[in-house]
Amino acid sequence: MKQFNIKRFLNVARWDLTVNSKFYTRSAILMMAFISTPIVLFYLYNMLFKGFLLMGNTSDNVEGFAKTIALIGISYSVISAGYMFHSLLTKQGRISELTLPATNLERFLWHVVVILIGVPLVFFCGVVVADFLHFLFRLMITNADIQSLTVTYYWDSYSEWSTSQRPEVNDFMENYGYEMVAAFYIWACCYTRSFSLFNAWKYKYNIPLTFLFYFILSAILPLVLLFIGTIFFSGENVFSFIEWLRNIGGHAIIACVSIIGILVYIGIWLLTYRLYTRAQLTTKRNP
Amino acid sequence: MISIQNVTFGYTSYQLVLDDFSLDFGKSGVYGLLGKNGTGKSTLLYLMMGLLRPKSGNVSIDGISASLRRPEVLSEMFLVPEEYDLPRVSLRQYVKAIKPFYPRFSEELLEKCLANFEMPTDIDLGVLSMGQKKKVYMCIALAANTRYLLMDEPTNGLDILSKSQFRKAVIDGMNDEKTVIISTHQVHDVERLLDHVCIIERNKVLLNEPLIEKDQAIDLEELFIKTVEQRGLK
Numbered sequence: 472m473k474q475f476n477i478k479r480f481l482n483v484a485r486w487d488l489t490v491n492s493k494f495y496t497r498s499a500i501l502m503m504a505f506i507s508t509p510i511v512l513f514y515l516y517n518m519l520f521k522g523f524l525l526m527g528n529t530s531d532n533v534e535g536f537a538k539t540i541a542l543i544g545i546s547y548s549v550i551s552a553g554y555m556f557h558s559l560l561t562k563q564g565r566i567s568e569l570t571l572p573a574t575n576l577e578r579f580l581w582h583v584v585v586i587l588i589g590v591p592l593v594f595f596c597g598v599v600v601a602d603f604l605h606f607l608f609r610l611m612i613t614n615a616d617i618q619s620l621t622v623t624y625y626w627d628s629y630s631e632w633s634t635s636q637r638p639e640v641n642d643f644m645e646n647y648g649y650e651m652v653a654a655f656y657i658w659a660c661c662y663t664r665s666f667s668l669f670n671a672w673k674y675k676y677n678i679p680l681t682f683l684f685y686f687i688l689s690a691i692l693p694l695v696l697l698f699i700g701t702i703f704f705s706g707e708n709v710f711s712f713i714e715w716l717r718n719i720g721g722h723a724i725i726a727c728v729s730i731i732g733i734l735v736y737i738g739i740w741l742l743t744y745r746l747y748t749r750a751q752l753t754t755k756r757n758p
Numbered sequence: 759m760i761s762i763q764n765v766t767f768g769y770t771s772y773q774l775v776l777d778d779f780s781l782d783f784g785k786s787g788v789y790g791l792l793g794k795n796g797t798g799k800s801t802l803l804y805l806m807m808g809l810l811r812p813k814s815g816n817v818s819i820d821g822i823s824a825s826l827r828r829p830e831v832l833s834e835m836f837l838v839p840e841e842y843d844l845p846r847v848s849l850r851q852y853v854k855a856i857k858p859f860y861p862r863f864s865e866e867l868l869e870k871c872l873a874n875f876e877m878p879t880d881i882d883l884g885v886l887s888m889g890q891k892k893k894v895y896m897c898i899a900l901a902a903n904t905r906y907l908l909m910d911e912p913t914n915g916l917d918i919l920s921k922s923q924f925r926k927a928v929i930d931g932m933n934d935e936k937t938v939i940i941s942t943h944q945v946h947d948v949e950r951l952l953d954h955v956c957i958i959e960r961n962k963v964l965l966n967e968p969l970i971e972k973d974q975a976i977d978l979e980e981l982f983i984k985t986v987e988q989r990g991l992k
Contacts (some may be wrong), residue, residue: 479829482858487853490845542820570807572833619812752809753769 473574478616480577487581490567491558499593502547507604509539511621514608534747536620540601544594551590552666553678555582556747560674565752582747588665598651650725656733664739673748674757759784760806760906760937767801775801777961778815781783783937784815786905787953787968788928790943792982797958799927801875801885803908806939807837833860840911845883845892855899860902868901871927875920889915896924907938911949921947945978952978957985963986 490494513536558564568578602620662685670682716724751757775798783789793799803829804810805817806829808824817824817849857863860878872879875893886894892915899907913921913965921944928938935989940948955978957965965985 481860486859489847489851493846527794560844563839563841566807566809566837566839566842567825569809570832570835570837572829572831574829575827749811751811752804755770 474576479573480580483573483577484579486571492591494557501599503597506540506601510536510601510605517602518738540598547567548590548663549666553670553681555667556670556674559750562752579744579747582670587727627753629701654725654729657729657736661732661735661739668739668743671743703732759820763816763817765805765812765817767805768813773977779961781938781963786937788938788951790948790952790955791939792955793839797960800910802958803837803941804911806908807835811860813932831850832903836899836902836907836913838896838899838909840914842895842897844883844890849879849881849883849894852883860904862903864901864903867931868897870930871897871900873929875923884893889920893920894917896927900927904933909940911942912940913942913944925951945982949978957982
């Protein structure tokens, strides 16, 4: 049997967008409202209590806005990952989805498309809306010095990095910077996807459970590392281990961390798919 | 053919709903699945749809395991659960979304069935009452024209007139290839509809017989009580 048929996949997409249209519309509107709220509140507060002229240049406010938007973006990616299988939340939803004449792969891939393309797209649209609102408010104050929030922020960040006068920053960026950013990004993706994995395992309360898991992990992991450390490294061993690490070099260590991250990322996806294919109408975990 | 062979299933490991249970639905027709509360009638329907996996044994649809949830099997099956919440879209949009999955979907049959239930075709599914949703969903199920149609307590929540309309709709939607399995407690609502009756218990089939005297009124309630009494299960 063919596991993937593009026509059937598109039918799954159409079915999901029809059946869950209200959910998707509501989430997108909520997202855009969340991004726009800090901007609207900031300008309304200043208009009502401080007056326009005291607001200064766009660049004075841009960093704060951009950081707030970035924070909302991170929270949004985590929450949406935790809602990857939102359609399995109710018993009726499970009946509709699991009895739909399509393969598990086709249904799963559609959820992947929503989470990897749909969610960033909605976020991007939210940023555009927020930018537009910012533009409108600035236009009310002055027609000069109107800059895009996001473009200004990223341009400033880039300029700050590229023209940094601090030698240690330059040295670090030249030596490890981009590799570190890549490793960090890989592990951040693992963290976000773990919310989807928990969602495939448990349909309700999966987000608090994932946080709880990380809380417990953060408490246990140092103890485990300490335990391993005391077994394998004692006395001179510690120095020889540090020496060994130094010999390997920073690049190799970062590369190893990144490779492990990639393997964990693939593992999370495979486990998520396995749990999805084994979904049932009622289990002890998902009554 | 739907074949249930030596199936053991329980929602918890210490309490089994079905224990080494076997039953076949071979010939086409309307089957009534009867049994006391908790005997596993709905569970059996979910197992047939592949929504539950048996702990042991096998449920197969035309020789293919139901647990695999293969599209070619699912496109020949339709389940009408006891409770169903339709999405808040128009019927037209909903039909457009599910039609491609069922190769023999008949809009003509859908219109006929809706007319039978005195329901309009241009309706918003989100504003319907529970009973109306059930009627619309049953019409969609019949219009899907699948070989196997499974209904769990289809007459629950329907008024007296709708129950009669339901019987008519099922008869209109039937053909020689279709197998309709109706799990119900409301035996009087379906007794004139059934070709075959299966009375089940946790680990056995108490009665599995065709209702040959279809022209005469069959008191299914009496048959059910008699069967259960004879087997000493009352």
